[in-house]
Amino acid sequence: MQTVDFTTLMAACCELRKDWIPARTTTVYQRDRYTIALNLRTLKSRGWLTISWHPQAARICIGDAPPRLPDTFTFSDQLRHQLGGFALVGMEIIAPWERVLDLQFAQRPGEAAIWHLYVEIMGKYSNVILTSADNLIVTAAHQVGSQQSSIRSIQTGQPYEPPPSLTGTLPKLNESQQRWQERVSLVPGPLQRQLIKSYRGLSPALVRSMVQAASLDPNQSTEDLTTSDWQDLFLCWQQWLHTLERDGGMVGVWGDKEDKGDKGDKGDKGDKGQTTNDQGQITNNQQPTTNNQNFQPGWTDQGYTVMAWDMVKPAQNLQNLLNDYYTGELNQQEFARLHHQLSQKLSNLLKKLAQKASTFETRLQQSTQADQHRQQADLLMAYLHHWQPGMQIISLPDFETNQPVKIPLNPTQNAIQNAQSLYKLHQKLKRAYSAVKPLLEAVQEEILYLEQVKAFLKISDIYSAPEDLQTLQEIRAELIEQNYLDAPKQPIRASNNISEPYKYRTPNGFELYIGRNNRQNDHLTFRIAGDYDIWFHTQEIPGSHVLLRLQPGTIPEQADLQLAADFAAYYSQGSQSEQVPVVYTKPKYVYKPKGAKPGMAVYKRERIIWGRPQQAGKY
Template sequence: QNQIVTAAHQVSDQQSRVRPIQTGDPYVLPPAIMNTLPSRQESQSSWQERVTLVPSTLKKMLMQSYGGLSSSLVRSLLSAARLTPDQPAETLNQADWDRLFEVWQRWLLCLEKGEFFPGWAEGGYTVLDWEGIAPVADIHALLNQYYSRELNLQQFDRIQNQIRQKLRGVLDKLRQKASTFERRLDQSAQADQQRQQADLLMAYSYQWQPGVTQLTVDDFETGEPITLAIDPDKTAIQQAQRLYKQHQKLKRAKDAVMPLLAEVQAELTYLEQVEAALSQIPTYDEPADLEALNDIRNELIQQGYMTSPDYRPSERKASDEGFRQLQTPDGLPVLVGRNNRQNDLLISTVATDYDLWFHTQEIPGSHVLLRLEAGQVPSDRDLHYVADLAAYFSRARQADQVPVIYTQPRHVYKPKGARPGMVIYKHETVIWGQPRRIERQADNANPLELAQT
């Protein structure tokens, strides 16, 4: 029917008067290129005369003089000739023009012979021999790898922003709720004081006289004189009864608020653990980063904090591929969980009785597993290195010293009904980790690369 069914990119007539493209419009062939096409047979004098006909910047001159050129191609040609796109034509000497024409001819020869040189270039990929940093044999593999990374990067940024916004909103509400409960508990702390005052008023009620506004009596516990305020419209016994009622009210409020506060604090602890895991994946560097981020999102969906119409629960088997894999100075393998799912897997599936489990003490962070063989004893240097890693992959990364505990995996338990990543432990040993030691290694290299297996 010669009609556009759909288009990946809609172009309105306001955007292009030459060729608007919109769903439902009649399909029209691209307009013919009106400008002169580049030719390897054209002499340098003719080429240079054409380019310099209307003096401007080099990029504009080349693109206005010839058809079929893209901005990125022109920038690449100028860069290869050691020139800049915004450089005015009058600043070039003949040696500059000779150099630019030589690059121009090299490009046309590649087109003519169909000889291209795929490889990685600064900021992306190239098929031109002067741009490549690392050559690649298969251009299809190059394009697949490049665009897979670009798509993963876009997906990573989108999911990361979604999780950050959700966590920020939920954590702010929980912290406000916890603050409210704590204020109510502070008020409830006055309950015992009011009961003591009521007891004193009842004991010394015989001293009360009509119209008095205060009564000074001896405290039962200290024997020191204490002055009690009295409503002039009430007797001492009526004032005591009023204080008893307030005491009961505050006591009931305390009993009701304490479990609510404990529940909010437990939820805060869990979400701060999730937030700590998210902070350990600030940028996309490899597919494992996107996988770890998807695990965090899926966990939040399962816990009811996020929704997604395309979410499908999946049970992936544990493998060492997703964990951060490091080595101690003495060559012992170390696994670091990237999120709560991996943290749980380290204990439930991966760890053996010979390993050692590390975690920052009372601070959200990654679970770290030092792998050991039967009878193998780690050196103090290795223990301190793993403690540094546990501190580095925690919310206390910026601290100078961080308390870290370690114990055997059989002493780490997950309570029934506990949220992902939440465990209790016993028979632990405390060791001080210094995350800055790991951070200092990053001055010259990625700390993960320094010990990567």
């Protein structure tokens, strides 16, 4: 996942200062353990400022409105109490090239700040800290004690201290190409790595796009670069610094006054940005060959950019870009984690249930011998005179076939006692059959239900949209409700809205609705389905409920029915087969048995059509 680097942070601040300062803070909401949202209101608009200290996705941008669910976090409650009603009047970096923002809050625009919200975008060390005007910490997203860190503690009531500055040379516009080149090539190595090691404020994503913009390979050794290569790369370097100065409002990009001219650097003439090239000609570093000196947010093949170097698709603004990128990346991570968790849980449950079913089947098989033991007891009672003391086995003629039947005996018992033992065994096995059969049926129903859930997990194995994550969250909630998963200690903050089903259109324009999980299946079949619709499902195979939506008086053609059957087969456990039997009927003939689990239904007056899952996959 691409992290917010210094350049991206400056670009985000540039947009936020332009559109959202000053703004009134109406409320604060905490989405999760790493993210808060400040509701801001300006004279022109309202929006939610997302601030995250996530170890991989720390960021600040205008984002989506939070869900309408209770906020139970202490940190947001403290921020809401202190910042509610105050105006956001300023947003500045605390020092050049530091990824720490100071959000300043006052009672009204033009007045001195009363509260400072420091947003530290520093990877796994990211944090959000609220201080008073006298620099004392009021609250923090993540408090750090002296035992956790000997370098910097963050505790309520302590003075706020900025994070320790990173070592490394600061990029400067007045640095000559010769000095810059000497610094980067001092130790031979891959170009991308040497740039990052030589200067602060650079990220792998920024350097990679900068190097590629100069038509160079990031892994190319600095020893292999020609004079022309260095010049092209230096122009991109200068363009980056000019953008930070012009669009990002960077103070200090030129360095201190005493550093201007860099008298110790060969070839520097002392004038801002003027150096001599290898031919002795004076060049002006302040003016790159391109006029493209503004932040230009957009998508790249590997993430996003604000410099337009390797952009494949421009973005409307950086706020939407950052919100979409990190929301998508975090959703994808959560999707993969949740999918793995549910798959593992279902596999373990099905394995245990299969073992239980096997045990019950064995006991039922044994109980089928009950009548045989009763018949042996009857024979023994009828032929008592054939018994002799000490016999271990006796052969007696069958009542109907007259064929000999061998009966094992207990030599310590007489004939009547042996017969009584056989009668008791007969009664015991009969009771076992009556007790075990419903248990086996219940286990088989559980297996059928969990196989249905497993089929939905197999269908939803790739993340492509937020609905995919919501589908898994609904499956998790369902398994918790059915007591297959333990409820988490902290309540899951899921939406009450049901995710949208898959939607397609048939050759004649009819809508097809396909359930993504059991919750949707029930919703489609028993809430949405109308009298004129047609309901489809694979025959005795776990899968989705499919609804062909029809208007009164419309009659679907065979192509419409076939496509619905194809999709029913495709979204089922039989998706790898060439043909799958699919039943279809009117929704009024589909019933949910009393006490049935989610997604379970029975039907009547059905017809059968063969679905072709491979055809649906091509549609």
